[in-house]
Amino acid sequence: MxxxxxxxxxxxxxxxxxxxxxxxxxxxxxxxxxxxxxxxxxxxxxxxxxxxxxxxxQEARTQFVLKVTDEQAFQPDAVLEVLNEFEDTHYGTREMLVRDPDGRLWNLQAPGKD
The missing domain is CATH 3.30.920 (Metal Transport, Frataxin; Chain A)
Structure with a gap:
């Protein structure tokens, strides 16, 4: 991973x-x-x-951001509940959203495409 x-x-x-x-x-x-x-x-x-x-x-939420060094090498395991595949952000990165078994959201952030 x-x-x-x-x-x-x-x-x-x-x-x-x-x-x-x-x-x-x-x-x-x-x-x-x-x-x-x-x-x-x-x-x-x-x-x-x-x-x-x-x-x-509005409820004030917390979200963790995990650093992904190589989006192409990242292969989500079947245990991951992927809510959004990697997509471009307006601030220059690429992000994927996953949910852990307890319902917490984790944002996987990869470098933007050049």
Missing amino acids: TIEGIDGIFLETHNWGQAAKYYQALGFELDFATDHGSGLLRHHTGPYVFLVEVPAD
Whole structure:
């Protein structure tokens, strides 16, 4: 298998500013922020945290992002529940969505095609 490990954590929040300050207090540094309540924080060489603000009436979800080094070599095992095959994202990567046996969503992220 070509999974390198946890690349990042995608977190939805009800208050972007408060959540960003919280992670910065833990030692994460703001890599970039958007003008629509989202941004990426990094802590040394560990996994990134991507925060995105959602409306207060929407459940704030957590999603793990696993790094796939070679999409072509990755062959999903029959035990994986694949929800979406690899597809291009608007931010330059390719992603596949799978669900684990307990219902958690895992985002497999591969480099974008050149």
